[in-house]
Structure formats: structure tokens, C-alpha cells
Amino acid sequence: MASVRSALLYSATSKYSMRLLGLISTMVLARLLTPSEIGTFAIASSIVMLLTEFRMLGAGVYLIREKVLNNDKIRSALGLTVLISWGLGMAIAGSSPWVSKFYQMPEITTLFIILSISFFLAPYISIPTSLLSRDLKYRQIMIIQMSAAIANFISSVLLVIMGYSFYSLAWGRSIASTVQLLAVLWYRPRNIPWRPSFRNMKSVAKVGIYSSTANILKKSQTTAPDLVIGKMGTTSQVGMFSRGMGFVDFLSQSIEMGISPVALPYLSSVRRQGGDVLMAYTKAALLIGSLTWPVLAVASLTSFPAIRLFFGDQWDAAAPIAAILAYWALFRSVHSLSPPLFLTTGKEAWLVAKEAITFIVFILGIILSYRYGLEAVAWSLVFSAIFNMVLTSWVLKYCIQLNIVPFIRAMLPNIVLTAICWAVTCIIDLFVNFDQSDPVFSIAIVALVLPPVWLLTVMVLNHDIYQEIKNLVLKKRRSIIY
Known part of the structure; x- marks a missing residue:
């Protein structure tokens, strides 16, 4: 129970600090960008955000829930995440012209390409983070997440001031993912395997298909209104x-x-x-x-x-x-x-x-x-x-x-x-x-x-x-x- 309380304290500290930083960022950006500019980015980011829930295919849940964990299982989880996340990254970049045409917004093409960068970094961020979470090492997770949030805030605001409009928000997220990867490399668990395995992924995917689909459906309740209103209004x-x-x-x-x-x-x-x-x-x-x-x-x-x-x-x-x-x-x-x-x-x-x-x-x-x-x-x-x-x-x-x-x-x-x-x-x-x-x-x-x-x-x-x-x-x- 003591370890759970400690984990809860660090988790809460991390999330609340990130929320406070996010509020400050939103307050600043809301005064620098117009509702139309925010709306343009919201449409693009809503689609990408839904796919973000699917890029791990539940590998994190599998690693946390599995009773006995070894390197082979970790490599299989990493392999599945690489296949899905990299595949989604290429799909996002490749589909950008068609999505732009559907919404009659050419800006979405560039936004999609920028936002796809994080998908190629995600496997080597999410798997080590899940292992840290399994061991309730939320102090390290707090530092990793806060580093990324600070990088996102600083880069987004500076780029908006420099005149990059809503593209600044997309670049801010990509820069944050890069910083998060560097922090994960520093705090990663010892002896973690970095070479993915594409064998025995069925047990990982079985959990992931359900959990990821459920997460997408739940997350869509905050993103789907942007997509529907963006098309109808x-x-x-x-x-x-x-x-x-x-x-x-x-x-x-x-x-x-x-x-x-x-x-x-x-x-x-x-x-x-x-x-x-x-x-x-x-x-x-x-x-x-x-x-x-x-x-x-x-x-x-x-x-x-x-x-x-x-x-x-x-x-x-x-x-x-x-x-x-x-x-x-x-x-x-x-x-x-x-x-x-x-x-x-x-x-x-x-x-x-x-x-x-x-x-x-x-x-x-x-x-x-x-x-x-x-x-x-x-x-x-x-x-x-x-x-x-x-x-x-x-x-x-x-x-x-x-x-x-x-x-x-x-x-x-x-x-x-x-x-x-x-x-x-x-x-x-x-x-x-x-x-x-x-x-x-x-x-x-x-x-x-x-x-x-x-x-x-x-x-x-x-x-x-x-x-x-x-x-x-x-x-x-x-x-x-x-």
C-alpha cells in the first residue's frame, strides 16, 4: 500500500503540474491565435489523437498486467508496437492529401506530416514507460513527462510569436516527443531489450485490440465533435x-x-x-x-x-x-x-x-x-x-x-x-x-x-x-x- 500511495503522489504531482503548464500554455496561445486558427488545428489533431490510442495496441496494458515478464515478451510487445505505430505514421502522412480534400483545407496536409513524426518515436518511448509504470516508478515518469511538457510549451509559444500560426502547435508536439525520447533513454529500466521481435505477438495483440479499441471509442467523445462540426460547420x-x-x-x-x-x-x-x-x-x-x-x-x-x-x-x-x-x-x-x-x-x-x-x-x-x-x-x-x-x-x-x-x-x-x-x-x-x-x-x-x-x-x-x-x-x- 505504501508503494501505491507513493506512486499515486508522484503520478498526481506529474499530472497536475502538466495540467497547470497546459493551462498556462492554453491561456497564452488563446490570446495569440484566433478561434479559426485553433479550429483548423483541432480538426487535424483530433484525427491524429484518435490514432494515437491505437499505436501501442495495448502493449502497455499487457506489460503492466502480465504476471511473469521476460525479455522475449518485452521484445514481442516492442515488435507489435513498431509495426502498428510506424504503420500508422506512414498512413497519416500518406493520407494527408485526401483528408485535406475531404475537409477542403489544404493546411491539413502539412499538419498531418508534422504530427506523424511522433508515431515513429512512440515505440521506444511507450514500452520503457510502461515498464516503469509496472514497477510503480512514477518519479521517473514524472520527470520524463514534465520535460516533454515544458519543451512543448516553450517551442509552441516561440514558433507562434515567430509567425508560424497553427503549425507551431504541431511542431511543439513533435519537439516534445523528441525530448521525451531522450529522457526515456536516460531513465530506462536496466537491461531492457531494444531489438524488437515479431514472434508471439498474438497474446499481446489479444489484450491490445480490445483495450485500444475501447480507448479510441472513449477518446472520440472529446474529439469527434470537432470532426463532425468541422465538416458540417x-x-x-x-x-x-x-x-x-x-x-x-x-x-x-x-x-x-x-x-x-x-x-x-x-x-x-x-x-x-x-x-x-x-x-x-x-x-x-x-x-x-x-x-x-x-x-x-x-x-x-x-x-x-x-x-x-x-x-x-x-x-x-x-x-x-x-x-x-x-x-x-x-x-x-x-x-x-x-x-x-x-x-x-x-x-x-x-x-x-x-x-x-x-x-x-x-x-x-x-x-x-x-x-x-x-x-x-x-x-x-x-x-x-x-x-x-x-x-x-x-x-x-x-x-x-x-x-x-x-x-x-x-x-x-x-x-x-x-x-x-x-x-x-x-x-x-x-x-x-x-x-x-x-x-x-x-x-x-x-x-x-x-x-x-x-x-x-x-x-x-x-x-x-x-x-x-x-x-x-x-x-x-x-x-x-x-
């Missing part, structure tokens, strides 16, 4: 919707990304030791929900001052979109840790089927609602998230025997906590008027009032997160004393 609309989506995704992922990387190794460890995986999942969902749900509920009311403060008044139209999407992210987060649970228990096929059904509902909702405006599109996403929450609960009950009623009962403290934080924010809005007041003042008031309200509520509820906070404080006190 304008790049400015893509940029505006992408900004609203990005704001909400930043909030939810800022919390979940610090925990999610540890979820699969943790649940796998519980299962290997004969522990109760469902109990561990329920507690993890309760803890992460105690942070995610209130933040998103508050964000639904404060989206206007937040977006104006962080990105400038040229993005005001993204505020109502973000307010709606906050509810989408909230419902989506209820079972945000379910993919590691499916993978841990060997139910990958169920995970893919669930995500595929949700994706169909998701896409149909976007297409049918677009004619009514971007806010209607956002509401269609909320509906798809509710559908996904219900479907996931049913699938978990059917194939993993998760008891739904006890699970809902366990989440009641989060519901009460979220309702109180939302109500307090509504009261603040009555006195402050978020849409009319200075955004700095509005956000400052919320930032001052809500944390004490949250802490007092978890104390009164005797929430599990409060017990974790107490344990952390006691541990810090002991370390200071001794």
Missing part, C-alpha cells in the same frame, strides 16, 4: 466548441489524470493478492467523485467568468457550451475508472461493446442536433453521458457482479456534497452576478468560499476522503517530528 465553430470542451475536460482530467494511471496497476495488484476488486473499485470511485463532481457542478455556474479570465473575451461564446458540457463530464465521471476494472477482470470484450454502443448514440446525437446550434450539440452529449452511465452500470452488474444498489448507496455522500457546493455557488451568483462582475473578482470569491464549504461538508458527512486527508496530515506531522 466552420472552423470558428470548431474552435469555439473545442474551447468549451477543452475547459471542461481540463477540470475533470486535472483530477482524474492523477489517479487513473495508478488505477490499473492498483486493481491488478488487488486481484493478484486475492483482494475484493469490486470493493476497491467502489471506494476509488467514491474518492475521485468527491473531487470531480463538486468541481464540475460549480463550473457549470461559473463558466462565463472562468473562460473570460483564462482565455479572453473573444471566447465568450464558448461559456454557455462549457456550462452544459460540465454536466456531460459529471455523468461521464461516475464510472471513469471502469476501463481498468474491465481490463483487470479480463472482460475486455464487454468494454469494447459498451463503448461502441455509446459511441453510436454519441455520434447520432451530434449529427441530429447540429442544425439547432452548438448548445443543442452540447445537450446531446449530456444525454449520451447519462446513457453511458446507465449502460456501464448494467454491464458491470451482468459480467462482473457489481451490486448496483450498494454502489448507488456508496455514492450518496458525493451527491449530497455536490448539491451543497452547487447551491452555495448559486447563492454567490445572486449577490455577485457572474455574467456582469469582473471575472477576477467572481472567480476569487468562488475560490475563497467553496474550498471551506467542501471541507466542512466532508467533515460533517464523515466522508472517506476526509479520512484520507486526516491520514495524510498525520503522516506529514510524524515525518516532521521524527
